[in-house]
Amino acid sequence: MALKIQILILFLSSFFALGYNEIGRKTPAVDSELYESVIDAEECHRQIRTIRSNPMLMLQFADAGIRTPRGVLTGNSVDMGNYHQCLGIDHQLEDMHIEGKYCSILVPVNQTLHLPRPQDTIYSQFDPYSLQVDNDTMKLIEEYYKTRSELQLLSGNFEEFEDDTRTTPPNPLIWMTFRLAVCIPKPCTTQQAISLLLFNITAVGFRYTEHYCRIPNDKPWSPADTAAVVIFSVIGFIAIISTSYDVCYRFILKRDVKQMSTLGRSFSFYTNGQRLTTFSSSGGNLQCIDGIRTLAMLWVIIGHTFSTESFIANPADAQIWMFSAEALWITAATMTVDTFFTLAGVLLVYTTAAKMNQLTFLKNLHWFYLGRYIRVTPLLAALVLVQASFLNQWYDGPHWSTVIAHTENCREHWWSTLLHVQNFVHPRNMCIAHSWYMAIDFQLYVLSPLVLIWVFSGKKLQAWMGLIGGLAAVLIGSTIYSFNINRQAGNLVPNRFAETMDYLVEYYFHTLARASPFFVGMVFGYVLHLYRKTRLQMPWFLAVFFWACFAGILGGIFYFKYRIKQFDWDNQLVDNLMNSFMRPVYAVAICWLIIACVHGYSGPINWFLSLDEWRLPARLSYAMFLFHYPLMFTLNNTAVSPFYFSVENFVFKFLSYTVLSAAVSFFFVLLIDSPISVLFKLLMDSVNKPPAKVEINGDSSARIRKNVPTD
DSSP states (O other): HHHHHHHHHHHHHHHHHHHHHHHHHHSSSHHHHHHHHHHHHHHHHHHHHHHTOOOHHHHHHHHOOOOOOSOGGGTTOOOOOOOHHHHOEEESSSOOOOEEEEEEEESSSSSOOOOOTTOOOOOOOOOGGGGOOOHHHHHHHHHHHHHHHHHHHHTTTOOOOOOOOOOSOOOOGGGGGEEEEEEEEEEOHHHHHHHHHHHOHHHHHHEEEEEEEOOOOOOOOOOOHHHHHHHHHHHHHHHHHHHHHHHHHISOOOGGGGGTTTTTTTTOOHHHHHHHHHOOOOOOTHHHHHHHHHHHHHHHHHHOOOOOOOBBBBBHHHHHHTTGGHHHEEEEGGGHHHHHHHHHHHHHHHHHHHOOHHHHHTTTHOOOHHHHHHHHHHHHHHHHHHHHHHHHOOOOOOOOOHHHHHHHHHHHHHHHHHTHOOOOOOSSSSSSTHHHHHHHHHHHHHHTHHHHHHHSSSOHHHHHHHHHHHHHHHHHHHHHHHHOOOOSSSSOGGGGGGHHHHHHHITTOOHHHHHHEEEEEHHHHHHHHHTSOOOOOHHHEEEEEEEEHHHHHHHHHHHHHHHHTSSSSOOOHHHHHHHHHHHHHHHHHHHHHHHHHHTTTHHHHHHTTTTTGGGGHHHHHHHHHHHHHHHHHHHHTTTTOOOOOOOHHHHHHHHHHHHHHHHHHHHHIIIIHHHHHHHHHHHHHHHHOOBBOBBBTTTTBBBBOTTTOOO
16 A cells, blocks of 8 residues: 555656646747737738728727726726727638737827817817816825826736826826727737828827737647646546545445545545535634634635726725725735734644654654645645646736736746745746745744744743744844835835835745744744643633733734825834734734633634634635635736726625635645645555564564564
8 A cells, every 4th residue: 555655646746747847848828929920011901991991890990999998087097998809800801811909008198189170179189287177186196196006016917107206297187198908900000000090190199108919819828738738637537536436435336435445535526525524523623713714814815805906997986995094904904914824833833742752753854844845735736737827728808917927927937836935036926926925834834843842842941942032033033124124014005105016025025024923823822732621710800901902902003004004104113113013913912812712711702713614614715815816816807897996896806706716725625635635644654654563472572574584
């Protein structure tokens, strides 16, 4: 059995390695050379003459193309035309084949157009300075355009924008640049098509910049696509065979399940689904953690729902809400990742302190590291493959640049993601945009033995010295680091939006800056271990005091999160103090919540957090964390029109994303995560299983050894 397991694991490892080697052969997500190769000025003239003579064909191009954006006074500057209608134009004639090409152009509003004057109007040109806008609307649009770059960055759109925070002009509308869609024949350039179909660009004085163009079938088949199809096909085939074996053994042959091969059913959807949805309860379980983990996961999803919407029909209204106190439950959602770091530290110490001593731990250190790698990597590897191939090939939309960037990042930087070093190696071009969390988590596990070795000594004094020493070292190091880099205390700071990417790379993605909640969790995990079998006794007024501290910590965090997103905020000292101590203090509050629930000081809160309904989503939380973000980016960029902002609309989207993420996560856990966990457990059991003892001449200490004589 051991040999079979090792051969299977070796085969799967080699298979995945070959597949990811194929990903490394860089192929663009869309073929930019194809756009250049189809340009033909002479053919363009021929096709446009044909289009002009065919009113219905002319209408198709006009209907799918350029028009003025709606909602300009609420900040909207985007009109997407009709993307799929444009690319769907396919008119075959005897001597030509007319196909549509969708292009996006950037048109500055601040330009004078020499248009013919219609008889019923008194205006001879469009001049944004002449627009009459009331003061409140003008102030609203001005504030929006001052912070639009940061809002674009938060939504995952990393395109460069001009810094428009210079002196305020008479009318902020001159800052506006319309992003318009034009539908033109495939062989034409935008300049040629607009001049021949609409008006003479030179004569009118029309200025614009071509943003990008898309044509039918412009996504080349890449090695990443081949690798994804082959790898998932093989795994799917194994899962079908394993499930068939499992179901046949159980329900057709009706044999004893205990006699069934564990290896044979390791990929079975039935067995893995049964295991995933079956829950046991024991006195040592910290069941409230399931509720905390699930609620933290939901907070992540709803925060990303609000922040990843690429194009909003009324962005100025969205900005008013985003910078108000009403939006704190969204803008403070960045703290929820520290909940996961805290829980990781708590569970690491709580689940291992009673099982190991120093010698056992050191002997099995390689299994400790390998076990964590196997826990976090398979689903991440599957997502890398999905992002590098399927999400780009299966979906499409008028503004696909973000998905293209993510796809190409995965094809180029997949290796740093699988090695969990992407927060240092490629922080500005990460393959999976939110995978910095997995990198930091794994790096903290790599460092944790420096503290755990003291905990496993079996002596409380040494354990406390190691835990407090580790926490103190991290706090001192992160404080020095925070005061050295002098970054803002959040990713939504209006007067420092130009520094947002630097803040993310140097602070938000940095292991030292984010390590303190993990070490706080380790300290309180040891407290929970010490009181594993007894109740932590404290007078009622002390419990009330701790609950007051809990409320004060959360209230203080929310208050400062509100202050830093105001336009007049400028206090570097407070920013540095927040970056140094806000997250460990938040972790202390979470740890008090766990202790209060476990030891009976939380009343109905523990009942709520310990509901059985939280247990399945808690098991899926890691997979949901992984998959929800790429799904959001992909689906948001398939939108064919800007989305109207209202809290109700976004809450509805949040519910949709939650259900979709849960369904996708459930599937991938059954297909990838559960089988790999079973195989790893079988491998550990086979390696650590002691040789069988037999009696030889009354000596029970003799052991069976293959091909070794016993006498």
